[in-house]
Amino acid sequence: MKPWPPSAVHQSLIGCPSCELLCKAPARFDGQIRMRCPRCGATLHTRKPNSLARTWALVIAAFIFYIPANILPIMTVTSLGKTQSDTIMSGVAYLLLHGMWPLALLIFFASVVVPLLKLMILIYLLISVQLRSPWRPRDRTRLYRITEAVGRWSMVDIYVVTILVALVHLGNLAAIRAETGAVFFGAVVVITIFAALTFDPRLIWDSLEKNHE
Amino acid sequence: MNQQTRIACHECDLLQQLKPPPPGGCARCPRCGAVLHRSKRNSLNRTLALSLAGLILFMIANAFPFLAFEMQGQITETRLFTGVTDLYHQGMWGLAALVLFTTIIVPAVQLMLMLYVLIPIKLGRTPGHLAGVFRLLQNLTPWGMMEVFMLGILVSVVKLAGMATIVPGLALWAFGLLIFVLAAAAAALDPHQVWEKVRYAP
Numbered sequence: 001m002k003p004w005p006p007s008a009v010h011q012s013l014i015g016c017p018s019c020e021l022l023c024k025a026p027a028r029f030d031g032q033i034r035m036r037c038p039r040c041g042a043t044l045h046t047r048k049p050n051s052l053a054r055t056w057a058l059v060i061a062a063f064i065f066y067i068p069a070n071i072l073p074i075m076t077v078t079s080l081g082k083t084q085s086d087t088i089m090s091g092v093a094y095l096l097l098h099g100m101w102p103l104a105l106l107i108f109f110a111s112v113v114v115p116l117l118k119l120m121i122l123i124y125l126l127i128s129v130q131l132r133s134p135w136r137p138r139d140r141t142r143l144y145r146i147t148e149a150v151g152r153w154s155m156v157d158i159y160v161v162t163i164l165v166a167l168v169h170l171g172n173l174a175a176i177r178a179e180t181g182a183v184f185f186g187a188v189v190v191i192t193i194f195a196a197l198t199f200d201p202r203l204i205w206d207s208l209e210k211n212h213e
Numbered sequence: 214m215n216q217q218t219r220i221a222c223h224e225c226d227l228l229q230q231l232k233p234p235p236p237g238g239c240a241r242c243p244r245c246g247a248v249l250h251r252s253k254r255n256s257l258n259r260t261l262a263l264s265l266a267g268l269i270l271f272m273i274a275n276a277f278p279f280l281a282f283e284m285q286g287q288i289t290e291t292r293l294f295t296g297v298t299d300l301y302h303q304g305m306w307g308l309a310a311l312v313l314f315t316t317i318i319v320p321a322v323q324l325m326l327m328l329y330v331l332i333p334i335k336l337g338r339t340p341g342h343l344a345g346v347f348r349l350l351q352n353l354t355p356w357g358m359m360e361v362f363m364l365g366i367l368v369s370v371v372k373l374a375g376m377a378t379i380v381p382g383l384a385l386w387a388f389g390l391l392i393f394v395l396a397a398a399a400a401a402l403d404p405h406q407v408w409e410k411v412r413y414a415p
Contacts, residue, residue: 019344040347141245155361158308162297163369164372168282174377178305190311201245202225
């Protein structure tokens with residue numbers, strides 16, 4: 001692999017995270033002083049502060065919340081006196097049984113696969129950075145970009161519950177209630193979005209440069 | 214602005230000269246492939262027009278019911294906001310807050326801040342607190358989820374179609390248009406052109 005010129009951090013330069021202005025870091029910039037971008041006022045860090053520890057904490061929290069999100073019902077449907085609680089998976093099964101398999105696939109993907117895949121990718125990135133892996137950094141950065149982009153689509157189940165709750169309230173005839181599982185699921189989505197935001201993809205490339213030295 | 218700016222890639226920290234891409238093209242980081250700059254034709258005018266259209270559509274989408282549900286002669290109508298209040302009345306205030314934030318507050322604030330930034334620039338002035346406002350606008354981006362909500366509407370319609378009659382309302386059409394207008398506004402915006410308007414002492 002051809003050697004790249006050293007990163008900005010090795011030349012005491014910081015790219016502003018907000019407006020991309022290249023700023024000079026003061027000598028012995030150790031993160032103790034709060035430095036702001038002269039143009040837009042954003043706080044400057046050579047790397048996102050405590051990126052690995054914070055991302056690990058959020059990933060673990062999301063995993064813990066993922067369990068009740070899938071076990072507990074996300075909504076209860078009352079129709080003509082009958083009451084039925086649905087979890088995410090039983091909702092998918094219901095759609096499958098009624099022949100709506102494209103929709104079943106969509107919900108299964110958005111609610112089950114995406115959050116889990118996102119967490120797996122983040123764990124892989126965290127471990128590979130901690131092991132200073134030099135393996136295919138370009139592809140790992142691409143993986144990070146994917147986790148950043150797809151997480152929002154998991155919210156679709158939360159919105160479906162919201163819309164059903166608002167549409168169906170006809171007393172005993174038909175009514176839908178949101179249940180605790182939806183709260184945990186919403187928490188998983190929000191936490192994983194924060195986890196992707198706290199991870200710093202530049203760390204993937206840092207270990208590479210240390211290997212050259 | 215000078216033709217070539219020195220920047221550090223936001224994804225891999227590689228120092229490089231950013232060459233302005235050809236019209237319609239984009240500049241990528243040679244090391245990690247991150248998109249550094251996309252050139253946009255007539256960026257500020259287009260974003261301004263689309264944001265204005267977006268604000269009007271957003272008001273229509275909020276003011277009128279987007280779906281009506283009919284079962285044995287009884288009808289319920291749903292506005293964007295009734296979902297939030299119903300969740301709140303069921304004791305799900307956390308969910309209500311999340312839905313309120315991602316589908317109403319963030320899109321509304323984004324549209325208004327965008328107009329606050331772009332209208333004075335169009336008139337040749339610099340809006341007050343431009344840097345802080347534009348930074349807030351950028352930080353809000355991951356939390357506006359209108360297009361995901363639209364998918365939620367479609368899923369709900371299909372789910373309920375077997376159970377009762379679903380009648381689309383006026384707001385639904387406004388919604389459908391709004392998704393495209395918001396996406397087009399985001400695609401038309403060239404943040405570099407706004408940052409260049411910020412005066413600062415280096």
